[in-house]
Amino acid sequence: MLVCKSKSPRREKLGGPGESVRVRWIRCSAVVRLPPPAMDPEGLELERERHVLFLEMMMERLPSDFETQEINHLTLAYFAISGLGILGALDRVDKDQIASWVLSFQAQPRTMSDLDNGQFYGFHGSRTSQFTIDDSEVSSHNCSHLASTYCALAILNMIGYNLSNINSEAILISMRNLQQPDGSFMPIHFGAEKDLRFVYCAAAICFMLNNWTGMDKEKAKEYILHCQSYDGGFGLVPGSESHGGATYCAVAALQLMGFINADISSKPAKSVVVDVPLLVDWSLQRQAADGGFQGRANKPSDTCYAFWVGGVLKILGFYHFLNKGALRRFLLSCQSKYGGFTKFPENMLPDLYHSYYSFAALSLMEEEGLKPLCVELGITAINDNGI
Amino acid sequence: MSSSDDDDERIPFIQRPEWSDVRPVPQDDGPHPIVPIAYHDDFRETMDYFRAVYLADERSRRALDLTTEAIGMNPANYTVWHFRRLVLEALNVDLHEERDFIDEIAVRNSKNYQIWHHRRWVAEKLGPQAADKELEFTMMILALDAKNYHAWSHRQWVLQSLGGWEKELDYCCKLLEDDIFNNSAWNQRYFVITRSPLLGGLQAMRDSEVSYTVEAILANPQNESPWRYLRGLYKGDTDLLVSDNQVSDVCLKVLKTNHNYIFALSLLLDLLCYGFQPSHELKRVVQFLGKTETDSSDANLATTICSILETVDPMRSNYWAWRKNNLPSQVC
Numbered sequence A: 001m002l003v004c005k006s007k008s009p010r011r012e013k014l015g016g017p018g019e020s021v022r023v024r025w026i027r028c029s030a031v032v033r034l035p036p037p038a039m040d041p042e043g044l045e046l047e048r049e050r051h052v053l054f055l056e057m058m059m060e061r062l063p064s065d066f067e068t069q070e071i072n073h074l075t076l077a078y079f080a081i082s083g084l085g086i087l088g089a090l091d092r093v094d095k096d097q098i099a100s101w102v103l104s105f106q107a108q109p110r111t112m113s114d115l116d117n118g119q120f121y122g123f124h125g126s127r128t129s130q131f132t133i134d135d136s137e138v139s140s141h142n143c144s145h146l147a148s149t150y151c152a153l154a155i156l157n158m159i160g161y162n163l164s165n166i167n168s169e170a171i172l173i174s175m176r177n178l179q180q181p182d183g184s185f186m187p188i189h190f191g192a193e194k195d196l197r198f199v200y201c202a203a204a205i206c207f208m209l210n211n212w213t214g215m216d217k218e219k220a221k222e223y224i225l226h227c228q229s230y231d232g233g234f235g236l237v238p239g240s241e242s243h244g245g246a247t248y249c250a251v252a253a254l255q256l257m258g259f260i261n262a263d264i265s266s267k268p269a270k271s272v273v274v275d276v277p278l279l280v281d282w283s284l285q286r287q288a289a290d291g292g293f294q295g296r297a298n299k300p301s302d303t304c305y306a307f308w309v310g311g312v313l314k315i316l317g318f319y320h321f322l323n324k325g326a327l328r329r330f331l332l333s334c335q336s337k338y339g340g341f342t343k344f345p346e347n348m349l350p351d352l353y354h355s356y357y358s359f360a361a362l363s364l365m366e367e368e369g370l371k372p373l374c375v376e377l378g379i380t381a382i383n384d385n386g387i
Numbered sequence B: 001m002s003s004s005d006d007d008d009e010r011i012p013f014i015q016r017p018e019w020s021d022v023r024p025v026p027q028d029d030g031p032h033p034i035v036p037i038a039y040h041d042d043f044r045e046t047m048d049y050f051r052a053v054y055l056a057d058e059r060s061r062r063a064l065d066l067t068t069e070a071i072g073m074n075p076a077n078y079t080v081w082h083f084r085r086l087v088l089e090a091l092n093v094d095l096h097e098e099r100d101f102i103d104e105i106a107v108r109n110s111k112n113y114q115i116w117h118h119r120r121w122v123a124e125k126l127g128p129q130a131a132d133k134e135l136e137f138t139m140m141i142l143a144l145d146a147k148n149y150h151a152w153s154h155r156q157w158v159l160q161s162l163g164g165w166e167k168e169l170d171y172c173c174k175l176l177e178d179d180i181f182n183n184s185a186w187n188q189r190y191f192v193i194t195r196s197p198l199l200g201g202l203q204a205m206r207d208s209e210v211s212y213t214v215e216a217i218l219a220n221p222q223n224e225s226p227w228r229y230l231r232g233l234y235k236g237d238t239d240l241l242v243s244d245n246q247v248s249d250v251c252l253k254v255l256k257t258n259h260n261y262i263f264a265l266s267l268l269l270d271l272l273c274y275g276f277q278p279s280h281e282l283k284r285v286v287q288f289l290g291k292t293e294t295d296s297s298d299a300n301l302a303t304t305i306c307s308i309l310e311t312v313d314p315m316r317s318n319y320w321a322w323r324k325n326n327l328p329s330q331v332c
Ligand SMILES: [Zn+2]
Pocket: A004, A005, A302, A303, A304, A305, A343, A354
């Protein structure tokens, strides 16, 4: 989750087989540098009702090309439900049904002593490898995942489920098994890539359960600081290139852990933990000439980064410095006639991921008719029951 | 061995004699599934058989082949990959073969986290002798997409864990020659000069790197990447950034061209905020730009710069206005 993976159609279009890499990139760079679009005379509007229908359709049935993402089934549900939340349409879903479906993914330890066995007792990502509790050797088939656990709690929170009903102790105690000596987290107990995405998930889980025994905050902070690059942004792991999604994970996690002063924009020169002036400069520079945000320097604008990078600016208190009019025009140029949003203006078909982050980005902008977002948690409202 | 490539000829498991002893385990979606997926029959059947061998913990050759098929349809499924590793270990499979298998499927799935994680698992087991092959592999992926984030992460991991630093700076040079706007290649360059055990570190490399970067800036002053890289070369040493004439010189040269000077002004502004004392020539050049862009000729240099930026950088004009109102008191 959390990273946009689809291939750039711009590159596909420009980079025909006969074209050399060099020509391709020079032309690609030229595309990034187009002047801002002229004021749209018709004044594009957000087609709210069409987007609600689009998400309702997704809730009803996902087309078969979602097969390859089935392992992140809870994440797909999160996009649809949180999207409806932003659009103010959560009254159209059956909350009890959603709650029992989400809860059915939780991995339960048989006894509390299981919590020391090195496994993580969170939520499974999908049904693929989840077996009912009376199946033999159930304990060796625990595939619960940090990102799925984050999505499960976020959904439960949004639909008003009382989080104190769930066995949060099992989640939190076993989550410590996933934190690495360098402070990073792996998402699943049998090993996978370790990076900032899962530090963020762990922080969001602790925050939503209002209990920080699930992680060593100081170590996590150390790790995050090692991911800040020479240019001010954050890479997914130490040494990697600054990236909008990784930067969001870093800044939002620091915010949830309480390491960012809520009002640093008034005292920009000093911050306890990060080089904020450089980070702000890098983030603002991501707004490209077409008004949209790019995830990395010299890459084309893409709708999802309006949330990732916009979110960073919001948390840091610098959101009002971006060019809202130009960003709104860019986003609305990616609004699909079928409902939903595309990644790039020239795409025809919307996708769930970019639709969700476009709604989220427009909510940060306080677009009329959209619910406000708790930016560092990625959900519409904090449910008092759980906190 | 079948794979998802020959979909047309795929024989369902139920018709394969070698699987006749296995009872598939269907997926239990529960009474009211949310966002249900419209699975294809092939997909559903393959996963049903996967569940059966996984639940039986059958670590056999046919189980390995089954994971190959399942991965072809469902490459993001980390449970399938995990089980495949258990089988590979149990059967003591030659991991060079496994590497060939990843070579085959990687191009189609070059942005899939699980494949890269699996690749790392294999390389880790093969040890330092695998370094060259891994570097070659990432080079092949980067030739298709020079900014593939996974490939760069893998490459950095290979260098740090298995070695192979010798030609890395040359590789960065080559990629930057192909596309000087490739920020991933600039980032890799920074990684090499700060972390390679062969180059002596940032301080030893600074002079030659500054020259390289200045040349890149002068060729394309609108390119953000080398400007950021230049600052990175002075990371943690603001005094040197301010006192090194090469930095203010490149700003001056770009400003004199009267073209594409936003990054030059931005860096100059930061230098001034850090206490830099500008030359008469620099002041004159900026004030000249200021006269054509704004009407603030009597202000100090930093203020003039902010005013120019407000005009020439419309995406960030609010930011530059705020910077103008929050300049340090001693600024020139
Ligand atoms: Zn995207």
